[in-house]
Amino acid sequence: INGFCNKGKMDDAAKLLEEMRGKGLHANTVTLSTIIKGLCKQGWVDEAAKLLEEMRGSGLYPNTVSFTTLINGFCKQGRMEEAVKLLEEMRGRGHYPDTVTFNAIINGFCKQGKMVEAVELLEGMRQSGLYPDTVTFTTVINGFCKQGRMEEAVKLLEEMRGRGHYPDTVTFNAIINGFCKQGKMVEAVELLEGMRQSGLYPDTVTFTTVINGFCKQGRMEEAVKLLEEMHGNGLYPDTVTFTAIVSGLCRARELDKATDLLEKMVREGIKPNVVTYNTVILGLCVVGKSQEARRLLDKMAVKGCAPDIFTYNSVLRAMHKEGRVEESMELFNELTSKGYIPD
RNA sequence: UUGCUUAAGUGUGAUUGGC
Secondary structure, three states: OOHHHHHOOOHHHHHHHHHHHOOOOOOHHHHHHHHHHHHHHHOHHHHHHHHHHHHOOOOOOOOHHHHHHHHHHHOOOOOHHHHHHHHHHHHHHOOOOOOHHHHHHHHHHHOOOOOOHHHHHHHHHHHHHHOOOHHHHHHHHHHHOOOOHHHHHHHHHHHHOOOOOOOOOHHHHHHHHOOOOOOOOOHHHHHHHHHHOOOOOOHHHHHHHHHHHHHHHOOHHHHHHHHHHHOOOOOOOHHHHHHHOOOOOHHHOHHHHHHHHHHHHHHOOOOOOOOHHHHHHHHHHHOOOOHHHHHHHHHHHHHHOOOOOOHHHHHHHHHHHOOHHHHHHHHHHHHHOOOOOOO
16 A cells, blocks of 8 residues: 555555555554555645544554544645644643644745744744754755855755764765755765765765756766766766756757767666656757657657656747747647636 | 564655747
8 A cells, every 4th residue: 555655646545545545454453554645746645634533433543653644744735824823722622732733834934045043943943842853954954055055055964964974875975965056066075975974875866966056057078077976986877866967958058969968878777757858858949949848748658757847848839939829839739628727 | 471573654866948
């Protein structure tokens, strides 16, 4: 059931649940939490909340994990008031929030850019007898990074160390990304090379972050050099890594190299996903090759990668720019008939 | 009864040319 829920296949999960019942097996708290998570992942948070509510008095009790999962679901939708209300409710029902619960809420505030609330909660956890952990600090550090407040991010990194918490690779990745987004590649590379001194190893995300930083500055040679360095570190580029470079090549108007790289990654057994295709399609559109873009849109579908509204928008806009009104009308009809909602 | 094992929750990277 967890496997299906993680893949978003709620129908299959329901079938298994049904099969369980048929065999006289009872769902338990873990089953309940698993299904709540599955519903939330689909964006069906209200259904998840209803499910938790309905389980009252059914002998199937939600616990701290169940509540936290649902709280995280609300947070992911930016529904912070409801998340906080649920926090109160679980307390009222005798379930104590733990560090994971707070981390979910703190992340929710960070994603809304509400750093005051996030820091307040980080400091206020103690009053609930809870201690922030590496995830808590990383969450808030990332929040500062996303706002470009790098001084505060670094200050918090030092503070967590002072409090005896060790940053991990994810913490560094967040900070490195912050510097990259500010165009401060010197600092980013320094951290990439310096993290070993903290006993930490860069991973695929670290390299991809810095590679993307170089790509965004049009420094493709340095990006490719880093890509090659990965192997020496026992790391392999993944779909995201390749997409970052493909995007850089598109930006640099090197469409031939971008399409070559797309084919190369397939040969190396790394599957392009919808973002990768969108990147190349947008690249083609921008240089006025809407027909080639259209062909690639059809091809991705054949390869089992469904286009999304982003894909269609790129091609539609390019067709209009090129004065291909009929083709764009045709494509528009196609997307609506396939059930896509124009945005 | 005791022990072991397994299953659920939180943080980081890629596509978003108005010029």
